[in-house]
Amino acid sequence: MTLNISELEGSDDVGCVTPMDCCLYSVRETSRMRDVLEFFWGMVGSRPIEWIAVACGILNVSLIIRRSIWNYPFGFAVVTLYFFIFWEYRLYSDALLQVYFFFIQFYGLYVWLNGRAYDGRVIVAPLGTGIFALYLGATAIVWLIVASLMAAYTNAAAPFWDAAVAALSVTAQFLLSRRYLQSWYLWIAVDVLAIGLFYTRGLEPTAALYVVFLGLAITGFFQWRRAAMKPLTT
Numbered sequence: 476m477t478l479n480i481s482e483l484e485g486s487d488d489v490g491c492v493t494p495m496d497c498c499l500y501s502v503r504e505t506s507r508m509r510d511v512l513e514f515f516w517g518m519v520g521s522r523p524i525e526w527i528a529v530a531c532g533i534l535n536v537s538l539i540i541r542r543s544i545w546n547y548p549f550g551f552a553v554v555t556l557y558f559f560i561f562w563e564y565r566l567y568s569d570a571l572l573q574v575y576f577f578f579i580q581f582y583g584l585y586v587w588l589n590g591r592a593y594d595g596r597v598i599v600a601p602l603g604t605g606i607f608a609l610y611l612g613a614t615a616i617v618w619l620i621v622a623s624l625m626a627a628y629t630n631a632a633a634p635f636w637d638a639a640v641a642a643l644s645v646t647a648q649f650l651l652s653r654r655y656l657q658s659w660y661l662w663i664a665v666d667v668l669a670i671g672l673f674y675t676r677g678l679e680p681t682a683a684l685y686v687v688f689l690g691l692a693i694t695g696f697f698q699w700r701r702a703a704m705k706p707l708t709t
Contacts (some may be wrong), residue, residue, distance in 0.1 A: 528556035529684070536688065539651070540695040542596040542702065547584045551577065572641060576648055583652030590654055599703040600654040607657050610646055618642035633672060640668050656703055659696035666692055 531553040538546035554576040561570035587597045622638035625631045647661035666689035673682040 524556055525560060528553055528560060531556065533687070533691070536691045536695070540691065540698050542599070542699070544584075544587050544591065544595070544597065547580060547587070550580050550583075554580070568641070572644065575645060579648050579652055583648075586652055586654060596702075597654055599656050599699050601703075602650070602653075602655040602657050607655075610650065610657075614642050614646045617645070632676065636668065636672050640665055640672060643668070656696070656699050659692055659699060662692040663689065663696065 531549045535549035554573045558573035622635040625634035650658035669685045670682045
């Protein structure tokens with residue numbers, strides 16, 4: 476096969492006029508594709524256990540948005556997988572957080588099983604503003620205590636930021652188990668904080684993954700609010 480230089484000169488897609496230019500163009504395209512793939516693998520991980528964990532996490536949240544009781548099998552799977560992933564990476568505080576998420580799943584499953592509508596979907600439970608404020612106050616106290624301990628006794632790079640994500644996640648999961656709409660407020664806050672935290676730490680792919688979770692959390696809020704406004708029928 477011969478290279479037709481005259482055709483290359485009139486081609487905007489190739490962007491080269493000599494064989495050397497074409498070679499350099501190909502190298503640039505290959506490098507760009509490699510960067511895209513590296514960014515993608517940074518989002519979902521480079522091992523099957525990480526891919527499965529991400530897939531289970533997305534399925535779990537998607538089913539929660541639909542108020543489906545079937546979110547729990549995926550919930551148990553994702554926290555179990557991330558426990559082993561975090562432990563292997565020596566992220567012990569994140570691993571221990573998965574232990575809490577694992578056991579709160581049993582409580583949430585019990586509450587959801589006993590709080591379903593005629594169509595099988597969970598009923599969004601009401602939560603008063605005053606009670607929600609108490610939850611926020613308790614979360615703030617825990618956040619300050621944990622962050623102060625991390626700042627004093629560990630070499631954490633962003634103790635207050637990191638502790639805020641952890642404290643809000645604990646409360647958000649509890650409120651979600653109780654079927655409260657306000658849980659989505661906290662999940663949105665968690666995702667926003669996590670995006671900023673990971674981005675500033677140079678973990679752009681992980682930050683991008685949390686952008687996906689943020690979109691799901693916003694969708695979940697509107698879906699649950701719509702459901703809460705509908706009258707219950709039997």
